[in-house]
Each structure stands twice: as C-alpha cells, then as structure tokens.
Amino acid sequence: QVQLVESGGGLAQPGGSLRLSCAASGFTFSSYAMSWVRQAPEKGLEWVSGIYSDNSDTYYADSVKGRFTISRDNAKNSVTLQMNSLKPEDTAVYYCAAALGILRLSSRRDEYDYWGQGIQVTVST
Numbered sequence: 001q002v003q004l005v006e007s008g009g010g011l012a013q014p015g016g017s018l019r020l021s022c023a024a025s026g027f028t029f030s031s032y033a034m035s036w037v038r039q040a041p042e043k044g045l046e047w048v049s050g051i052y053s054d055n056s057d058t059y060y061a062d063s064v065k066g067r068f069t070i071s072r073d074n075a076k077n078s079v080t081l082q083m084n085s086l087k088p089e090d091t092a093v094y095y096c097a098a099a100l101g102i103l104r105l106s107s108r109r110d111e112y113d114y115w116g117q118g119i120q121v122t123v124s125t
Contacts, residue, residue: 003023004023005116006116018086022080024114029098030053032053033052033053033098034072035096035105036070038094043092048060049061052103057103058071067086081096083121094121095117095119099113
C-alpha cells in the first residue's frame with residue numbers, strides 16, 4: 001500500500017521555523033522526484049519546492065526562495081521541508097507529492113503519481 005505521511009506541522013509565529021517531514025512507503029522512493037505543494041485558505045494549489053530523485057538538484061518557488069530548504073534521505077524514504085522566517089502568507093495545508101523520474105514543478109494533482117493527505121501549517125501571532 002502506497003503511503004505518503006506528512007508530519008511536523010502546527011502553529012508558528014511570524015519569523016519562526018517549522019520542519020515538515022514526509023515518510024514514504026509502498027513504492028521505490030529513490031526513483032521518484034519529490035515536491036511540496038500547498039493550499040492556502042480560499043486559494044488554489046501552489047507548488048512550493050521540489051527535489052530530484054538522486055538529490056542532484058532542488059527548486060523553489062519565488063515566494064519561498066531563501067527561506068525554505070528541501071532535502072531527502074533515500075535510505076530512510078523521507079523528504080523534509082525546513083521552513084524558516086515564516087510569514088502569515090505561508091499559512092496553508094502542505095502536501096508532499098511523488099512523481100516517477102521527472103521533477104514536476106507543478107501544482108496539478110494529476111501530474112503526480114502519489115500525494116499525501118496534507119498537514120496544516122499556521123503562521124500567526
């Protein structure tokens with residue numbers, strides 16, 4: 001059974017940090033590029049960051065560049081999003097998503113093979 005399970009969300013103050021993790025199981029994790037996608041209240045899906053299957057390169061949306069860092073551990077079947085200098089506009093449900101081979105810089109669900117259930121991140125005083 002394929003699973004992507006996000007953890008580490010919650011409430012943070014502006015300027016604070018959170019670290020999201022996504023644990024993968026049921027598929028060959030090291031063959032899949034991984035992305036983080038978010039959905040803010042009343043808004044559509046927004047692609048946030050992605051990393052190649054072999055850790056060779058990472059990409060970020062302009063809205064998070066310099067503040068967020070994506071990483072993965074293929075031995076542990078996990079991908080992490082370190083979020084620093086958080087802003088209220090980072091408030092959203094964050095999803096991890098997997099795409100076989102090609103890194104998708106996309107927010108479209110149908111461009112991914114697997115999708116997590118999402119985790120809430122709230123940035124507020």
